[in-house]
Amino acid sequence: MTQTMTGAKMVVQALKDQGVEVVFGYPGGAVLPIYDELFLQNDIRHILVRHEQGAVHMAEGYARSTGKPGVVLVTSGPGATNAVTGIVDALMDSIPLVVLTGQVPTFMIGTDGFQEADTIGITRPCTKMNWLVKDTARLSETLHQAFHVATSGRPGPVLVDIPKDVQFATADYTPPGRARTDHYRPKREGDPAQILRLVEMIETAERPIFYTGGGVINAGPEASRTLRELVDATGFPCTSTLMGLGAYPASGANWIGMLGMHGLYEANLAMHGCDVMVNVGARFDDRITGRIKDFSPHSRKAHIDIDPSSINKVIRTEVPIVGDAGHVLRAVLALWTERGRRTNREAVAGWWARIREWRAVDCLAFRPSERTIKPQHAVARLEALTRGMDRYITTEVGQHQMWAAQFLHFDEPNRWMTSGGLGTMGYGFPASIGVQIAHPDALVINVAGEASWLMNMQEMGTAIQYRLPVKQFILNNERLGMVRQWQELLHGERYSHSWSEALPDFVKLAEAFGAKGIHCRDPRDLDDAIMEMIRHDGPVIFDCLVEKHENCFPMIPSGKPHNEMLLGEADTQGVIDAKGSVLV
Amino acid sequence: MSALNIRRGASSQSAYDLRDPNAPVTGSHTLAVIVENEPGVLARVIGLFSGRGYNIESLTVAEVDHAGHRSRITIVTTGTPQVIEQIKAQLERMVPVHMVRDLTVDGPAVQRELGLLKVAGRGEARIEALRLAEIFRANVVDSTLESFVFEITGTPEKIDAFADLMRPLGLCEMARTGVAALARGA
Ligand SMILES: Cc1ncc(C[n+]2csc(CCOP(=O)(O)OP(=O)(O)O)c2C)c(N)n1
Numbered sequence: 001m002t003q004t005m006t007g008a009k010m011v012v013q014a015l016k017d018q019g020v021e022v023v024f025g026y027p028g029g030a031v032l033p034i035y036d037e038l039f040l041q042n043d044i045r046h047i048l049v050r051h052e053q054g055a056v057h058m059a060e061g062y063a064r065s066t067g068k069p070g071v072v073l074v075t076s077g078p079g080a081t082n083a084v085t086g087i088v089d090a091l092m093d094s095i096p097l098v099v100l101t102g103q104v105p106t107f108m109i110g111t112d113g114f115q116e117a118d119t120i121g122i123t124r125p126c127t128k129m130n131w132l133v134k135d136t137a138r139l140s141e142t143l144h145q146a147f148h149v150a151t152s153g154r155p156g157p158v159l160v161d162i163p164k165d166v167q168f169a170t171a172d173y174t175p176p177g178r179a180r181t182d183h184y185r186p187k188r189e190g191d192p193a194q195i196l197r198l199v200e201m202i203e204t205a206e207r208p209i210f211y212t213g214g215g216v217i218n219a220g221p222e223a224s225r226t227l228r229e230l231v232d233a234t235g236f237p238c239t240s241t242l243m244g245l246g247a248y249p250a251s252g253a254n255w256i257g258m259l260g261m262h263g264l265y266e267a268n269l270a271m272h273g274c275d276v277m278v279n280v281g282a283r284f285d286d287r288i289t290g291r292i293k294d295f296s297p298h299s300r301k302a303h304i305d306i307d308p309s310s311i312n313k314v315i316r317t318e319v320p321i322v323g324d325a326g327h328v329l330r331a332v333l334a335l336w337t338e339r340g341r342r343t344n345r346e347a348v349a350g351w352w353a354r355i356r357e358w359r360a361v362d363c364l365a366f367r368p369s370e371r372t373i374k375p376q377h378a379v380a381r382l383e384a385l386t387r388g389m390d391r392y393i394t395t396e397v398g399q400h401q402m403w404a405a406q407f408l409h410f411d412e413p414n415r416w417m418t419s420g421g422l423g424t425m426g427y428g429f430p431a432s433i434g435v436q437i438a439h440p441d442a443l444v445i446n447v448a449g450e451a452s453w454l455m456n457m458q459e460m461g462t463a464i465q466y467r468l469p470v471k472q473f474i475l476n477n478e479r480l481g482m483v484r485q486w487q488e489l490l491h492g493e494r495y496s497h498s499w500s501e502a503l504p505d506f507v508k509l510a511e512a513f514g515a516k517g518i519h520c521r522d523p524r525d526l527d528d529a530i531m532e533m534i535r536h537d538g539p540v541i542f543d544c545l546v547e548k549h550e551n552c553f554p555m556i557p558s559g560k561p562h563n564e565m566l567l568g569e570a571d572t573q574g575v576i577d578a579k580g581s582v583l584v
Numbered sequence: 585m586s587a588l589n590i591r592r593g594a595s596s597q598s599a600y601d602l603r604d605p606n607a608p609v610t611g612s613h614t615l616a617v618i619v620e621n622e623p624g625v626l627a628r629v630i631g632l633f634s635g636r637g638y639n640i641e642s643l644t645v646a647e648v649d650h651a652g653h654r655s656r657i658t659i660v661t662t663g664t665p666q667v668i669e670q671i672k673a674q675l676e677r678m679v680p681v682h683m684v685r686d687l688t689v690d691g692p693a694v695q696r697e698l699g700l701l702k703v704a705g706r707g708e709a710r711i712e713a714l715r716l717a718e719i720f721r722a723n724v725v726d727s728t729l730e731s732f733v734f735e736i737t738g739t740p741e742k743i744d745a746f747a748d749l750m751r752p753l754g755l756c757e758m759a760r761t762g763v764a765a766l767a768r769g770a
């Protein structure tokens with residue numbers, strides 16, 4: 001039985017049929033018919049944000065912590081352009097989002113109408129796919145296709161631009177089952193011949209390493225379980241990118257910590273010295289590889305990725321496997337088991353002995369202080385006091401983000417939300433709101449820097465309105481800390497515009513919004529203050545005044561290979577040459 | 585930047601790669617890309633090339649299957665083997681792209697381009713232009729007492745050669761379609 005309805009109603013119907021529970025949005029002229037339909041129903045919850053960028057990051061937090069696509073609804077023109085940063089963020093980190101934008105009526109497109117922007121043109125390079133729907137008869141099918149594309153293959157943001165006359169006009173509704181989606185079917189199973197080659201590599205490896213990334217998390221919890229089984233059965237060391245934390249548990253026997261620019265010494269040296277590298281769902285990002293020429297020079301590499309364009313993009317791999325991380329890992333495990341689960345135990349034991357020597361360097365050590373709170377100490381205490389809780393962490397971007405990645409431990413996937421690829425300051429606060437919406441009873445903490453946090457602080461209003469007890473744990477160094485660190489190391493200590501002047505009183509700010517503010521500056525008060533934050537049933541801004549000039553180590557300077565890592569202040573004299581300073 | 589001699593268009597590499605001067609040789613490849621015929625697809629394809637710093641030597645597009653909503657884009661591009669592989673992978677993963685074929689490596693292919701050349705002149709030069717046009721099998725599609733418009737079809741090299749010969753004979757304007765190409769055989 002076909003149903004005839006308006007385009008606006010189709011939007012709501014399609015969202016329902018796609019199982020959407022929450023929409024993050026902000027109204028405006030070009031989406032009023034859709035807002036009218038939202039008003040008339042109770043199945044879909046609408047979260048009114050304070051800025052469209054916030055809506056997109058909330059949808060990202062929601063998506064990343066649930067595995068479901070996040071949905072955003074904004075108006076034309078400024079509504080759409082405000083959403084762009086979040087959309088690019090989701091593209092870089094492969095987060096499934098469906099963004100719905102209003103548009104001026106079709107007969108006005110191209111006339112520079114009020115709040116007209118070429119949303120499709122602007123977002124074409126920012127989306128996995130986007131559509132302008134000019135005919136109500138095509139709207140519902142396009143919406144179903146949008147969900148299909150956002151969530152299939154390598155996930156990503158998609159956008160559907162809906163002119164206002166299309167929202168008012170009526171047509172037949174196409175249910176999800178009748179929408180044409182077969183033209184986009186990325187391959188999930190890996191090539192058996194390549195899987196065999198990978199198994200042979202596993203069997204003979206002397207210095208192996210699993211290098212895992214966000215792809216494992218995107219492949220779903222089952223992929224993480226299979227990864228754990230394979231890593232533990234082989235006994236090979238496992239490292240992960242920033243995006244992949246939690247896929248293999250931090251408490252697992254084979255975990256050697258995060259790798260990359262601020263990754264652990266043992267993880268980076270193991271990457272440098274390995275003879276077999278198994279990349280599962282990571283993309284050899286420049287934060288990971290350092291100088292390409294000297295990246296892991298003695299290894300044969302296998303690369304499992306759902307996106308063929310990730311393979312051989314920057315690093316050549318001997319064994320390319322295009323497929324879903326979960327499917328491929330299962331096939332690898334099955335074949336390796338069938339062939340007797342062989343590894344070169346003796347050699348691998350020797351490899352572990354080397355790794356333990358590197359680990360003994362204790363690269364995360366920092367000089368403790370009794371007078372000021374060291375940021376590392378603050379995060380370490382946060383970890384100690386929240387371990388075992390039903391906890392989700394988001395972060396902003398900067399030093400605090402790296403300390404959070406180093407000092408917090410994740411034993412489960414989908415518990416860690418951070419802006420990796422784009423490095424978007426202002427991500428963490430709205431993301432924490434999106435996570436809390438999805439997990440109302442969980443402890444959701446945004447580990448923030450004061451500068452980043454201010455970028456989307458207007459979302460405090462959203463947190464209050466929806467009674468979301470998100471905890472904003474701000475490591476306040478009164479500096480754009482990461483920028484300051486680079487200026488110290490690369491620009492002759494010329495601190496050009498890298499401090500946070502005229503900061504608000506965060507406690508009063510919290511109170512002005514109707515939230516709780518906590519200020520802490522003495523290390524002796526820290527534990528109690530953190531407990532007070534956790535126990536408070538409502539949003540908290542925790543202003544943790546930390547050491548201002550602390551640098552984040554370890555650090556692989558730009559343009560350097562993994563084995564030229566800096567471990568602390570003593571190492572930093574004149575290490576970055578002119579070549580390094582032009583790199584980001 | 586120039587002091588360090590960083591070449592532009594390092595987008596297919598990491599930001600850390602200061603481009604190896606002994607990089608593998610670049611070659612020209614003709615790609616046939618079958619796409620869904622819907623608005624914006626061409627912009628998406630072109631945006632990929634400009635956004636990632638790939639070359640476009642020529643690009644042609646037209647609908648080839650009206651009932652099936654299919655267009656064919658023929659792109660001639662240059663790059664190292666790694667860059668060409670990357671271009672193909674980037675094209676293949678686009679949602680509205682159905683198929684990508686590298687006609688340069690997938691076996692023999694025929695390539696044709698059409699050129700229109702306006703040659704103005706009198707006397708000997710005019711006669712010489714007509715004589716050369718015959719050798720190149722170019723047709724005269726317009727003539728006045730002091731000009732011809734020649735239509736020539738062939739490989740881009742053939743059109744280049746013809747244009748080179750016409751230049752001293754009064755070539756004053758030229759239009760080229762870009763390459764269309766098909767694999768040989770069934
Ligand atoms: C939107 C945006 N603008 C600029 C930057 C560049 N940037 C990276 S880290 C940083 C400083 C962040 O300061 P803060 O949030 O206080 O964190 P800290 O490094 O001090 O911990 C800046 C400016 C960015 N990543 N994102």
Ligand SMILES: [Mg+2]
Binds near residue numbers: 398451475476477481
């Ligand atoms: Mg700061």
